[in-house]
Amino acid sequence: MDDLPDKDSNSIVPSKVEIIDDLIVSYESVTARIILYCVDELPFPVSETNLIKVLRGSNARFIRDNNLSNLTSYRILVNFSLKRLKRFIRTLKKERFLESRKYSYYSKLILSPRGRKFIYSDDTIVTGYFDEVHGKVKVSENNNDDIVYQLKHSTRSEKRAHAGLFNG
Numbered sequence: 404m405d406d407l408p409d410k411d412s413n414s415i416v417p418s419k420v421e422i423i424d425d426l427i428v429s430y431e432s433v434t435a436r437i438i439l440y441c442v443d444e445l446p447f448p449v450s451e452t453n454l455i456k457v458l459r460g461s462n463a464r465f466i467r468d469n470n471l472s473n474l475t476s477y478r479i480l481v482n483f484s485l486k487r488l489k490r491f492i493r494t495l496k497k498e499r500f501l502e503s504r505k506y507s508y509y510s511k512l513i514l515s516p517r518g519r520k521f522i523y524s525d526d527t528i529v530t531g532y533f534d535e536v537h538g539k540v541k542v543s544e545n546n547n548d549d550i551v552y553q554l555k556h557s558t559r560s561e562k563r564a565h566a567g568l569f570n571g
Contacts, residue, residue: 432527438491439518441476448511455488494530
């Protein structure tokens with residue numbers, strides 16, 4: 404803690420909102436990696452429903468019959484709701500980290516090369532989970548119409564869309 408700047412110093416100190424935004428992105432990225440790791444660890448492709456059963460630690464017959472409770476990722480996201488995990492998986496498919504493949508009548512999830520690379524990288528992902536649940540984060544009380552103010556008051560998904568305008 405000694406290497407943190409004093410509140411009174413002229414150093415640039417990140418705002419509380421910048422800190423929490425970074426923490427949320429880190430949280431979402433770690434959660435995404437855990438889900439991708441589980442898909443990679445499974446001995447065979449499974450449906451989204453069965454992936455969620457593994458992550459939440461279900462004692463369903465499918466889990467028992469295939470000894471999936473021995474996986475290191477088994478029960479690792481036990482406190483996550485079904486809706487929340489589906490939202491994460493939907494984002495991972497949208498970002499092409501996971502792919503759906505048809506096996507007879509059922510779709511099974513497989514890890515894409517991009518997803519495998521993401522597991523072991525320092526890259527981040529923004530799933531938008533907190534934006535969907537909590538809405539826009541208010542950063543400042545300024546009543547300004549400039550672009551900086553608008554960016555500060557936008558959701559992360561809006562920021563990404565805006566960044567795409569400049570990058571591309």
